[in-house]
Amino acid sequence: MGQDSKDSLFPHERVREEQDLLMSDVSQAIASGRSIICHAPTGLGKTAAVLGPALAYAIKNGLTVFFLTPRHTQHRIVLETTRLINERYRLSIKSVDIIGKRWMCPAVAGFTSSAAFADFCRSQREEGKCEYYSKTLSKGKLSLEARLVLKQLKNLGNVHAEQVAELCSNSDICSYEILLRLAKSATLVVADYYHIFNPSVSASFLSKTDKDISQSIIIVDEAHNLPGRVRELLTERLSTFMIGRAVKEAKRAGYRETLKLVKSIGNALLSLLPENVPECIINRDEFISRLSGLNDYKDIISNLRDIAEEVIKSQKESSIGAIARFLEVWAGPDEGFVRIISRGRSRFGEFTALSYNCLDPALATQGVLREAHSAVMMSGTLLPTELYRDILGFGEGVDEKVYKSPFPKKNRLALVLPLATTRYKARNPREFERIALICASIVNFVPGNSAVFFPSYYLRDQVNRFFSPNSEKTVFLEQPGMDKAERADMLSRFAGYAKQGAVLLGVVSGSFGEGVDFANNLLKCVVIVGLPLQQPDLQTKALIDYYDKKFSKGWDYGYVFPAFNKALQSAGRCIRSETDRGVLVFLDERYAWPNYKRCFPPDWNIKITRDYQGEVKGFFNT
Numbered sequence: 363m364g365q366d367s368k369d370s371l372f373p374h375e376r377v378r379e380e381q382d383l384l385m386s387d388v389s390q391a392i393a394s395g396r397s398i399i400c401h402a403p404t405g406l407g408k409t410a411a412v413l414g415p416a417l418a419y420a421i422k423n424g425l426t427v428f429f430l431t432p433r434h435t436q437h438r439i440v441l442e443t444t445r446l447i448n449e450r451y452r453l454s455i456k457s458v459d460i461i462g463k464r465w466m467c468p469a470v471a472g473f474t475s476s477a478a479f480a481d482f483c484r485s486q487r488e489e490g491k492c493e494y495y496s497k498t499l500s501k502g503k504l505s506l507e508a509r510l511v512l513k514q515l516k517n518l519g520n521v522h523a524e525q526v527a528e529l530c531s532n533s534d535i536c537s538y539e540i541l542l543r544l545a546k547s548a549t550l551v552v553a554d555y556y557h558i559f560n561p562s563v564s565a566s567f568l569s570k571t572d573k574d575i576s577q578s579i580i581i582v583d584e585a586h587n588l589p590g591r592v593r594e595l596l597t598e599r600l601s602t603f604m605i606g607r608a609v610k611e612a613k614r615a616g617y618r619e620t621l622k623l624v625k626s627i628g629n630a631l632l633s634l635l636p637e638n639v640p641e642c643i644i645n646r647d648e649f650i651s652r653l654s655g656l657n658d659y660k661d662i663i664s665n666l667r668d669i670a671e672e673v674i675k676s677q678k679e680s681s682i683g684a685i686a687r688f689l690e691v692w693a694g695p696d697e698g699f700v701r702i703i704s705r706g707r708s709r710f711g712e713f714t715a716l717s718y719n720c721l722d723p724a725l726a727t728q729g730v731l732r733e734a735h736s737a738v739m740m741s742g743t744l745l746p747t748e749l750y751r752d753i754l755g756f757g758e759g760v761d762e763k764v765y766k767s768p769f770p771k772k773n774r775l776a777l778v779l780p781l782a783t784t785r786y787k788a789r790n791p792r793e794f795e796r797i798a799l800i801c802a803s804i805v806n807f808v809p810g811n812s813a814v815f816f817p818s819y820y821l822r823d824q825v826n827r828f829f830s831p832n833s834e835k836t837v838f839l840e841q842p843g844m845d846k847a848e849r850a851d852m853l854s855r856f857a858g859y860a861k862q863g864a865v866l867l868g869v870v871s872g873s874f875g876e877g878v879d880f881a882n883n884l885l886k887c888v889v890i891v892g893l894p895l896q897q898p899d900l901q902t903k904a905l906i907d908y909y910d911k912k913f914s915k916g917w918d919y920g921y922v923f924p925a926f927n928k929a930l931q932s933a934g935r936c937i938r939s940e941t942d943r944g945v946l947v948f949l950d951e952r953y954a955w956p957n958y959k960r961c962f963p964p965d966w967n968i969k970i971t972r973d974y975q976g977e978v979k980g981f982f983n984t
C-alpha cells in the first residue's frame with residue numbers, strides 16, 4: 363500500500379495497484395482541501411478506496427462524510443464497507459443510512475411526487491394529525507418511546523434505513539425523524555443526491571442533522587448521473603393531464619370558483635401553442651399575462667394553495683396543489699432555465715405541457731461543491747472529466763484523474779468500425795441494411811449472447827427488418843417502457859440462451875442500456891450502433907446555446923458528450939468482472955473522429971478497423 367493503512371482505513375488485506383493510486387490521490391486531495399473527479403472503471407473497488415481516506419480524515423478533523431448515491435440499492439455496499447473498516451481497525455465509526463422520507467413513512471404510501479408528499483407530511487404535522495409524529499415529538503422534544511428506540515438503534519450500530527423503519531414502526535414512531543437524530547452524531551451519512559443538492563430539501567436536512575457543508579466531505583457515487591438528476595430536481599411541468607385531474611378534484615369537492623380558475627389556467631396553457639406547432643419557447647410573462655384577467659398572480663397561487671390545504675385534509679395529495687407549486691416555480695429566474703410549451707403523446711393519450719426546465723445543474727451544485735471541505739466525484743464513466751468540472755461548477759480547486767480498468771486487457775477487444783453511420787442525412791434503407799448485415803455477421807460469430815444498442819426504437823426497428831432474416835441467433839426485442847418485472851423476465855429468458863447464443867436488440871437509453879447487471883459474462887459482445895444523438899429538440903438547442911455562451915462548448919457539453927457517455931455506459935454492460943471476456947463494437951464513422959475518439963477510456967486501446975470479421979474471429983479463437 364502506498365501509504366500508511368491507518369491513514370487510509372482501507373478495509374481489505376490486499377489493495378490493487380490502480381486502487382492504491384486512487385486511494386492516494388483521494389487522500390492527498392482531501393488533505394489539501396481540494397476536490398477530485400475520478401473516472402474509475404468498474405471493478406476497481408472505488409467505494410473502499412474513496413471511503414477509507416475520507417473517513418480517516420473526517421475522524422481526525424471532526425468532519426462529516428456524506429456519501430451520496432442516485433439509488434437506495436447502492437447504500438448497502440457503503441454500510442458494509444464501513445462495517446469492515448470498523449472491524450479491521452477496531453473503530454466504532456457511526457454511520458446513518460438515510461433514504462427519502464416518502465419511502466420511509468409508515469403513515470401513508472403511494473405518492474406521485476416528493477413535493478406532494480412533502481405537502482402532505484407538513485400539513486399532517488402542523489395539524490397534529492400524524493399520530494406517528496405526535497408519538498415521536500412533543501413540543502419539539504423526543505418522547506420517551508422515541509428516546510428508547512433511538513438508544514436501541516445507537517446500540518445496534520450501523521443499521522440500514524429499512525431496519526430503522528421496521529423498528530420504528532413497531533413502536534409507531536416516525537422513522538425519518540429518528541434517522542435525522544441519529545445523523546447528528548454520525549461521521550458518515552449515506553443519503554441520496556437530493557438531500558444535499560436539492561435546495562428545497564438541503565437547508566432543512568442540514569439544520570435538522572446539525573451538519574455544515576463547510577465541515578463536510580461530499581462523495582458522489584455514479585457522478586455521471588448528477589447533472590441530469592439535478593436538472594430534473596429543478597424542473598417543473600404543468601400538463602393538461604394535471605389540469606384535468608385538478609378539474610375533477612374541484613368538482614368533487616364543490617369548489618366552484620376554483621373550478622373556474624383551474625379551467626382558465628388550462629385554457630391559458632392551451633392558448634400558448636399555435637396549431638400545428640409541436641413546441642415553442644415562451645417567456646415567463648407570456649403565460650403570466652394570460653392569467654392577469656383572473657386575479658393577481660400571487661393571489662392565484664395563494665388561493666390554490668389554500669384550497670389544496672383543504673383537499674389534503676381528506677385525501678393524500680392534491681392536483682390543485684401541484685398547479686400552485688408549478689405557478690410558484692414558473693415565476694423563478696430566467697438565467698439557467700428555458701420555458702417551453704409542447705405537445706406530446708403518452709399511453710394515456712395526447713397532452714400539452716408547459717415546462718420550466720433547468721439547463722444548469724451548477725445552480726444547485728456549485729455552491730455546495732465550493733463550500734465543502736472536499737468533494738469526490740466518482741464513476742466508471744466520467745469522460746471527459748472537464749465536462750463535469752465545468753458543468754457542475756467546480757472552479758479551480760479540483761483535480762481530474764483517469765484510472766485504468768483493473769481487468770486484464772487481453773479480455774477486451776474494443777473496435778470502431780467507420781463503415782456506416784446513423785447521421786440524419788444518411789438514414790435510408792440501404793444504410794439500415796448495411797448496418798444490419800455488419801451486426802448480423804458479428805453476432806453470428808460470437809460464441810454466446812450479444813446485445814446491439816441503437817439510438818432509438820425507430821432506428822432499431824428499421825435495422826431489424828434486415829437484421830432478423832440474417833441473424834442465426836434468437837432475437838430478443840426490448841420494448842419501450844418495460845417495468846421491473848418485464849425486464850427481469852426478459853433477462854432471465856435471455857440468460858437461458860447463454861450457451862447457444864441470442865441477441866438482444868435494445869436502445870441506449872432504454873431498459874437494458876444502463877444499470878442492468880449482465881452477470882457471469884452473460885454478454886460476450888456489445889455493438890453500439892451510431893451515436894445516441896436524438897434530433898435536437900428545443901430544450902437541447904437551448905442547452906447548446908447556454909453552454910456556448912458559458913464555456914464556448916455548447917455542441918460538446920450540451921449534445922455530443924452526454925450522448926457519448928450513454929454509449930459508453932451501454933458498452934460497459936459487457937465486461938463486469940476480471941474473468942469476463944468480450945468484444946465492444948462502436949459502429950459509426952463519427953467514433954473515429956479525433957474529438958470523439960479522445961472520449962474513449964485510454965486503456966481500452968480502441969482499434970479503428972474495417973476488418974471486423976478478422977478481429978472478432980481472432981479474439982474468440984485465441
Ligand code: SF4
Nearest residue numbers: 467483492494495536
Ligand atoms: S411526520 Fe413522519 S410519519 Fe408523519 S407523515 Fe411525515 S414522514 Fe410520515
